[in-house]
Amino acid sequence: MTDLAPDQGGEAARRRPRRWHILVFLAPTVIIYTAVMILPLIETLRQSFFNVVDGEHVFVGFANFATLFGDPRWAADFWNALGNNFIFFLIHMAVQNPIGIALAALLSLPGLRFAAFYRTAFFLPTLLSFVIVGFIWKLILSPIWGVAPWLMDLVGMKALFGPWLGKSGSALIAVSLVSVWQFIGIPMMLIYAALLNIPEEVIEAAEIDGVTGWGQFFKIKLPLILPAIGIISILTFVGNFNAFDLVYTMQGALAGPDKTTDILGTFLYRTFFGFQLQLGDQSMGATIATIMFLIILTGVCIYLFGIQRRIRRYQF
Incomplete structure (x- = not known):
């Protein structure tokens, strides 16, 4: 019997069909x-x-990289775009993701009326084109023909309105918040799916112990959805450092005013393709694209090998 067993195993392996499909x-x-x-x-x-x-x-x-970091003109534009990109990312992390998590927690409450309508309404802007969103919000925020001053006047806050897209101190924040409005549905739906995936036994055990409401969310549900929050964070990082369309639509290729909304995507566009009096430089454009790739790769590696391993995983 011991001599036949290996032969039978080898014959079965030889008869196993190859899955070419x-x-x-x-x-x-x-x-x-x-x-x-x-x-x-x-x-x-x-x-x-x-x-x-x-x-x-x-x-x-590495001469192109030396030019990018060593030439005063190139270095000034690059560090300005990189700094704006980090601000763009941090605003999404501080505003978009927490609000998305809060909305998902509210939508997952049992017995919530019109939950399907709310999910659709919050997620719908994500399906819209960057161009449509950019032009609509540019019209809304216009101090000349926009509806924002009129809407703020209805609630007695017209004095707080200003040409936010035309001011150096507020343009980047305004564009970032428009992007937050458009993409808040993505973290909401991912967290919502993670909350629905929590076993009912865990929720029932928490309720028996007297843990309900927001206390149940922070003590029970939040630790269970940490892997999903980590995925959302790295998706936000990759998406923000690849951003281009919305800034280009709202502020143009020069990312005004005075390049205060310039990010790596718009900087790459002007460099590679040229704009107005600036001639396109494919070599320097490829250099900037390489730096963007390395930044994104570094962030992803830090998440995969440094953060994800430390996220506590619960198995049922």
């Missing part, structure tokens, strides 16, 4: 993703080490 189904996705994402990324990284000299592409090593 898996490769057939994966092939279109792999090909499209490689053509649209992987190859352009590799070409961008390669181009950052080259420059055009006398009409020919010449390998210059």
Whole structure:
């Protein structure tokens, strides 16, 4: 019996059908993703080490990076865009995600009337185009023909209104809050799904112990959804450091006023394609894109290897 068992196992393994259909189904996705994402990324990284000299592409090593960080003109614009990008990200982390978590907690309350309508209403802006959202809010906030002054006058707060998109101190905050309004439905729905995934036995045990209301949320539910909050945080980081469309729609390629809303996406656009009197520079544009890639890669790695491992996981 002991001699036959290995032979039978090997024969069963030989008779096991090969699942070629898996490769057939994966092939279109792999090909499209490689053509649209992987190859352009590799070409961008390669181009950052080259420059055009006398009409020919010449390998210059890290000279483009030295120019980006060492040349006063390039360095000033880069650090300004990077700083604005971090502010853009922090506003989303401090406003969008907490409000999204609070909305998800409210929508998960049992017996809430019109919960489906509220979910749809909060998530609907996420489906809208950046261009539509940017132009609508630009019209709303306009001090000339916008409805914001009139709406604030209805509640006696017209004195607080100002041309927020035209002031250096408030333009970036205004654009960030518009982005928060558009994408608040994403953390809300992800957290809502995580809350629904909590077993009823845990909630019932908490209620038996007298833990109800917001105390139940903070003591029981919040620790259980920490992995989902971590996913939302890293998605927010990646999305914000890839942002471009909304700022371009509301403030233009120059990201006014005086580049106070300039982020890495708009800085990359002006550099690579050129704008007005600025000529496009593909090598420097690829260099900025490479820096953006490295920043996002660093943030993702910190999350995966430093934060995610420390998030307490509950298994049932």
